[in-house]
Amino acid sequence: MKTFRKRSFPYGLLCATLITLPHGACAASRDSGGQADTLIRHDNEEGTYIDLRPVANGFPRSDINFGNWVLGQYSGIGNTDFFLYNGLTHNHPFVVSPNDEIIIDHAFENSHLADAYDKLPSPLNIRISYGRDRASDGTAIGVQSTVDIYNESAPTHGHNEFSAYYAYVRANNHGVHPPGQHYWVSDFHLATPYAPNPSRSPELEVVSSGRIINMSNGVQALSPTHMGAYGQSLVATPLLQSELKESGIPLSAQTYPVTALLDLAGFSGSAQTYSGVLPSAAAAAAYAIRIGGGGGSPYIPFDARSNFTTGIGVYDWSSAGLEIDHRLPNAQGPGLRNRYATELGGQLASSDWPYSLILHDEHPFSRSQAISGVQLGDSPHAWLVGNTQGSFSIAYQSAAHPALTLTSTSIGFFGHSPVSPPKLHPKFDLSKKIDPRELAEAYNLLHDALVSLGLAQ
Missing domain, CATH: 1.20.5 (Single alpha-helices involved in coiled-coils or other helix-helix interfaces)
Structure with a gap:
């Protein structure tokens, strides 16, 4: 194997040597720091046409300069085992660590005075075009992340966690953050083909699709050993002390309520439509939330029936379990429509009457007065109709002063105790x-x- 030091040839002679001696060896570029010589070798035995190796053991770097760009290896020092370096910005946009970790890094100092919504550079921008020269066919995937889990060990503390995608947008509070900023952990946009004719519309449009395949029996049961299985989970929690410290936030700081953990909003119409109450506005969706009924994914037939133990569970509220308000102008639909029996509290009656509405005392424990009823109108001018300790009563403003009280065998008016009616x-x-x-x-x-x-x- 022939070896040449990089200062052995002028660059013109080097290029001529590369052309005339394809199986020979030649010296190449300078290293960016100029601290040590680098060898370019041609290894016939290994079949390596260009082999860059450092000469000095104290400076184990071998690289190639392309003007202000440096591509090379820096073994044994720091985490830049293989790197791409920009001499103007002094940044390493691409690094492969000694542990074979691919690190894409970008630090950008920006000042956009004309348009705050102007797109900033992205450390990784993947742009794929389909059908530019000929019609494409198949399943197009912009980015795919696959994590194969073969064996798992029992951790000494905590839990093993597996994530194919993890994103963390963090405000570094060592800097300055004026009000009015927008923070997005993930932002997905889907623009479909322009097809005003329904016959040319796509078969399926989904902004975010998830499929959970639960092969573990019992994980859905909440217990000290099972936290549950969820298709989507949204939680709001305070930061840990280590996270507070790392972000430059005082350890005594607290978090605050969000507007909504799940927000569904919008409308459809032309580009001039900016509110859902305008005459040009149409519904954003046929259903803001639909549970069951099939459809929504290619993994289940569109006409398949679903199966749930509980359609909606509402627990742990302080103001209202379910609030219905702000009907659209000229809307005709009710605030709540139910084609089957609605039960409020307690248990269904034992008989088989075709009930439409069943009211019970909201308290699960026994009290001196078991009351269940309906209020007609707002306080203080409201009529109260309900069941109190086995008697039916109608009262105005206060249930303690009923205008009419009925039992199965007696009747009372204007607060008088019910008595048997005279014959x-x-x-x-x-x-x-x-x-x-x-x-x-x-x-x-x-x-x-x-x-x-x-x-x-």
């Missing part, structure tokens, strides 16, 4: 001969009953 005295039968004294006695009995009911004085 018509036989002496009121005018078809027979009437004794005035007996008629007066029957009248007195009826008057006493009306007084007890609160209907007379």
Whole structure:
């Protein structure tokens, strides 16, 4: 194997040597720092046409200069085992660490006075075109990440976690952050072909599609040993002390509520449509949330029926479990439509009546007064209709003063306790001969009953 030091030939002679001696050896470029010589060798035995190796062991770098760009290897020092370096920006945009980790790094100092929405440079920009020269066919994937998990060890602490994609947008609080910034962890856009004719529309459009294949029985049961299995999970938590310290945030700082963990909004229409209440606006979707019914993914037939234990579970609220408000102008639909029985609290009745609405006491434990009912109108001018301790009552403003109280055998008016309704005295039968004294006695009995009911004085 022949070896030449890089200062052995002028560059013109070097190029001529490369042309005339394809199986020979030649010296090449200068190293960027000028601290040591670098050898260019041709190894016939290994079949290496160009072999860059450092000469000095104390400076183990071998590289090639392309003007301000340096491509090379820097073994044993730092994490830049193989690197691409920009001499103008003093940045390493591409690095392969000694552990074969590919690191793409970019530090950009920007000042865009004309348009704050102007796109900044991206450390990695993947642009793939399909169908430019001829119609494409197949499944097009811009970026694919596959993690094969063969064996797992039991960790000494915590848990093993596997993620095919991990993103973290973090505000470095050692700098300056004026108000009005936008923070996006992920931002996906899908622009479909222009097809006003439904016959030319795509078959499926999905901005984000996920498929979970649960092969582990019991993981869905929440317990001390199982945290559950979820197609999508959104949580809001405070930062750990180590994260606070790393981000330059005081350790005593706290997090604050977000507007919504899941926000569904929008409308459709022309480019001049900026609000959903405009005459030009149309619905953003047929359903803001649809549970079951099939469709939504190529992995399930569009007409397949789904199966859930509970369609929607709402727990742990402080203001309202479910709030329906802000109906659109001229809207005709109700705030809540249910084609089947609606149960509010408690358990369904044992009989098989075709109930449409079933009301129960909201408290799961026994109380002195078990109340379930409906309020008609807003306070303080509201009528209350409901069941109190086995009796039906209608009250105005306060359930403590009912205007009407009914039981299975008695009736009460205007706060009076329910009593059995009086029966018509036989002496009121005018078809027979009437004794005035007996008629007066029957009248007195009826008057006493009306007084007890609160209907007379």
